[in-house]
Amino acid sequence: MGESSTAPVTQLLQAWSAGDQSALAQLMPVVYGELRRLAQRRMSIEKGNSLQPTALVNEVYLRLVETSGVSFHNRSQFYAMAAQMMRRILVDAARNRGASKRGGGVGMVVFEEGLLAAPGRDREIVALDDALDALAKEDPRKARAVELRFFGGLSIEETAEVLGVSVQTVRRDWVFAQGWLARAMKKDG
Numbered sequence: 001m002g003e004s005s006t007a008p009v010t011q012l013l014q015a016w017s018a019g020d021q022s023a024l025a026q027l028m029p030v031v032y033g034e035l036r037r038l039a040q041r042r043m044s045i046e047k048g049n050s051l052q053p054t055a056l057v058n059e060v061y062l063r064l065v066e067t068s069g070v071s072f073h074n075r076s077q078f079y080a081m082a083a084q085m086m087r088r089i090l091v092d093a094a095r096n097r098g099a100s101k102r103g104g105g106v107g108m109v110v111f112e113e114g115l116l117a118a119p120g121r122d123r124e125i126v127a128l129d130d131a132l133d134a135l136a137k138e139d140p141r142k143a144r145a146v147e148l149r150f151f152g153g154l155s156i157e158e159t160a161e162v163l164g165v166s167v168q169t170v171r172r173d174w175v176f177a178q179g180w181l182a183r184a185m186k187k188d189g
Contacts, residue, residue, distance in 0.1 A: 013072035028061060031075075035060060035082055038153040051093055060085045076162045080144070083152025083162075087129070090151060094125035124185075131184040135177060141165070145173040146181070 009030055015023035039053035063085050072078050128150075136143035141163060148159045149170075160170045 009075045017071045041153040080162045083148045087151035091129040131181045142173045142177045146177045
């Protein structure tokens with residue numbers, strides 16, 4: 001996922017998991033570029049964003065500092081957790097923006113890359129999050145694949161690495177999940 005050597009990242013993650021807070025301070029400069037690249041990829045296709053990739057990564061860092069008792073065995077687990085945090089941050093931001101703009105029905109949403117954090121699309125982000133939670137109850141791996149790709153900005157290959165499955169499996173999961181989520185969002189909206 002970008003680092004030339006995963007050994008230092010893995011060692012720092014394990015040290016941090018063991019309670020060494022200084023390991024997190026050493027880890028962040030090593031993984032910051034990768035996290036920012038993931039956030040940048042996710043948000044570069046958005047126009048009029050109120051949340052910038054740097055702010056998203058900084059918010060992930062703040063949440064990591066507050067995290068305790070998490071055990072990481074490798075960098076894939078770390079990036080999966082970071083993707084989940086990015087999802088929560090973006091959905092929470094959409095919920096907060098939408099809190100003062102209640103009303104109107106949620107129309108059918110095309111599951112597209114440009115959906116996230118676009119002004120006026122907050123209800124759709126929240127609806128996607130709700131549908132993704134429902135999918136996770138039926139098929140957690142497919143829901144994780146969507147979370148990693150859509151909210152975390154990972155490629156199919158990176159997602160396969162994090163999930164420990166083949167690229168073809170991720171492709172199948174991605175296609176299935178898009179259809180499933182579109183139906184779920186249409187039914188609820």
